Amino acid sequence: MNKAQEYIVQILNHSIHNKKIELDTNEDISWKDILEECKSHNIESLVYYGINSNTLKTIDKEILEYWKKQTFMSNVYQINHIKQISNILSIFNDKNIPIIVLKGLVIRDLYPKSELRTMGDADILIHEKDIETVIEILDNLGYKEEDRDTYHIEFGKGNSHIEVHWSLTNEGMFNEIDEFNNEIWLNAVEVKIGASKALSMCDEDLLVYLCIHMAKHFINSGFGIRQVCDVLLLVEQRSKFIDWNRFMIKAKRSGIDKFTMSIFAICNKLFEMSIPDELEKYKVRDEKNINLIVDDIFANGVHGYRDKMSTKIKQLTYENNKKKVSYISSFRRLYFPSSDNLCEKYGYAKKYKLLLPVAWIHRFVNTIFRKDYSVSDKIKLSMQGANISKKHSELLSWLEL
Numbered sequence: 064m065n066k067a068q069e070y071i072v073q074i075l076n077h078s079i080h081n082k083k084i085e086l087d088t089n090e091d092i093s094w095k096d097i098l099e100e101c102k103s104h105n106i107e108s109l110v111y112y113g114i115n116s117n118t119l120k121t122i123d124k125e126i127l128e129y130w131k132k133q134t135f136m137s138n139v140y141q142i143n144h145i146k147q148i149s150n151i152l153s154i155f156n157d158k159n160i161p162i163i164v165l166k167g168l169v170i171r172d173l174y175p176k177s178e179l180r181t182m183g184d185a186d187i188l189i190h191e192k193d194i195e196t197v198i199e200i201l202d203n204l205g206y207k208e209e210d211r212d213t214y215h216i217e218f219g220k221g222n223s224h225i226e227v228h229w230s231l232t233n234e235g236m237f238n239e240i241d242e243f244n245n246e247i248w249l250n251a252v253e254v255k256i257g258a259s260k261a262l263s264m265c266d267e268d269l270l271v272y273l274c275i276h277m278a279k280h281f282i283n284s285g286f287g288i289r290q291v292c293d294v295l296l297l298v299e300q301r302s303k304f305i306d307w308n309r310f311m312i313k314a315k316r317s318g319i320d321k322f323t324m325s326i327f328a329i330c331n332k333l334f335e336m337s338i339p340d341e342l343e344k345y346k347v348r349d350e351k352n353i354n355l356i357v358d359d360i361f362a363n364g365v366h367g368y369r370d371k372m373s374t375k376i377k378q379l380t381y382e383n384n385k386k387k388v389s390y391i392s393s394f395r396r397l398y399f400p401s402s403d404n405l406c407e408k409y410g411y412a413k414k415y416k417l418l419l420p421v422a423w424i425h426r427f428v429n430t431i432f433r434k435d436y437s438v439s440d441k442i443k444l445s446m447q448g449a450n451i452s453k454k455h456s457e458l459l460s461w462l463e464l
Contacts, residue, residue: 067096068361071110071288072333078113079292079334081175085115094122098130103364104287108134109179140222141171141178147223148185149257154200156260163188163251163262165228166276166293169269173296180293184217184224187261188247191229201225231272232279238318243271246313266301271313273297274323281322281356282464284374285363295330298339307341321347322462328353329360352461355454373451380452380459 064072070092077084086092101107111134119127148168155162167182174180189197198208198216206218206225214230230244251262264272273294280286298305314320328347330336338346347353363369406413412422 064357064361065096067093067100070097071100071104071106074110074113075106075288075292076113076334078109078179079174079296082113083115084113084118086118088118088121092121094126098126100361103369104289105181105183105365106287106289106292108137108181109174109289109292112176112179137181138176138178141181144182144185144223145177145257148225149259151201151204151225152256152259152261154204155197158196158200160193160196160200161190161248161262163247163264164254164256165264165272168256168261169254169263170273170293170297173293173300180289184226186226186228188228188231190248194227194229197227201227232275236279236282237275239316240275243268243275243313243317247272266297266304267306267310267313270294270297270301270305270310271317271319271323274314274319274326275317277326278319278322278462278464280366281359281462282459283378284366285359285369285377287363287365288360289365291326291329291333291360294326295334295336298327298330298336302339305339307339311342311345318463320345320463322464325353325356325462329357332357349461352458355458359458376451377455380455 070086073086074084097110098107101110107130111130122130152162152164165186165188167180168185168187171177171180171182194216201218204220206220206223208216209219209224210217213233215226215228218225218227230240231247232240234240247264247268250265250268252265254261254263263269273290277286277290277294280290311320314323324342324345324347327336327338327342331338332353362373402412402419406419406422409422409425412418
């Protein structure tokens with residue numbers, strides 16, 4: 064961690080526990096760097112809340128005014144967002160459609176002020192049989208489909224976004240996910256979101272799911288410090304309601320037991336979280352790899368997309384590991400795919416085999432000049448890709464993911 068990141072951890076440790084910190088103003092503190100780091104993890108409001116008035120007075124006026132304004136606007140947005148989601152849940156209730164609310168919609172209540180736990184969208188889980196009815200309801204409310212995957216659909220209306228899931232993650236990524244999908248409905252508990260009733264996972268299943276979700280992001284892109292705070296607060300506040308032996312059985316069954324204990328080790332390292340006695344025998348004590356994961360957390364930002372090219376490399380690494388091919392081989396295929404793949408993309412090469420060399424040049428030029436990646440990104444892919452991939456592959460192997 065760099066100095067700004069160390070300060071953020073100190074402040075967060077106060078903020079999430081409803082305390083204020085007074086920093087030593089004799090130290091050289093770059094509030095600009097701290098604010099930029101907060102932005103990448105979507106924790107500006109949460110960090111601002113943890114700074115006491117004496118320390119706030121030492122912050123550059125322009126930075127402070129911007130920070131106060133962003134915090135106010137974020138809090139207003141979060142409050143209005145919950146009202147919108149509450150209204151939608153009320154309609155689902157009227158139609159007798161069971162809904163399990165996920166992630167931030169539930170976790171936010173563990174924070175000193177719920178609006179401090181920001182959400183860019185709202186995630187809900189439904190039964191697959193209700194998909195068409197839910198789509199119709201959201202369409203009538205002005206929400207339009209923006210993206211679709213094998214297990215969820217993303218809807219948007221202005222700056223309001225909803226992800227509708229019928230499974231927790233894509234099939235095959237984690238072991239026995241279908242069984243876990245069934246269990247969470249059986250163990251679900253009633254909660255209130257704004258003025259509306261909904262279902263939530265029980266504490267035990269929620270913690271397993273948070274770790275599965277983090278593992279998914281770690282594999283493909285990365286996750287930020289906010290997700291670590293979610294796990295920390297759930298363990299600290301709900302530990303006595305969790306059957307830790309049953310929790311570990313579920314974590315092992317999904318193949319995330321070592322990853323989960325590594326997250327617990329990070330919570331302990333950064334925020335001095337006590338690890339439950341029942342999990343003592345599963346403790347992870349590899350300081351080197353824990354530090355590598357902490358570095359990865361801060362490098363990636365809230366959803367792991369802070370560094371687009373590193374994300375692309377990680378995705379390639381995971382795919383390569385499954386196919387048991389090297390990064391160099393996949394890198395070569397990225398620029399010079401097989402003739403069959405090339406012919407599928409460029410019809411002229413399929414029709415006239417003599418034009419295959421032209422198609423390879425066409426492909427190479429298109430890859431080099433793709434506008435969704437900057438020149439520096441492409442240089443990074445070429446010069447550092449193999450090294451980044453090797454490190455990520457080693458971490459995935461160590462975490463048994």
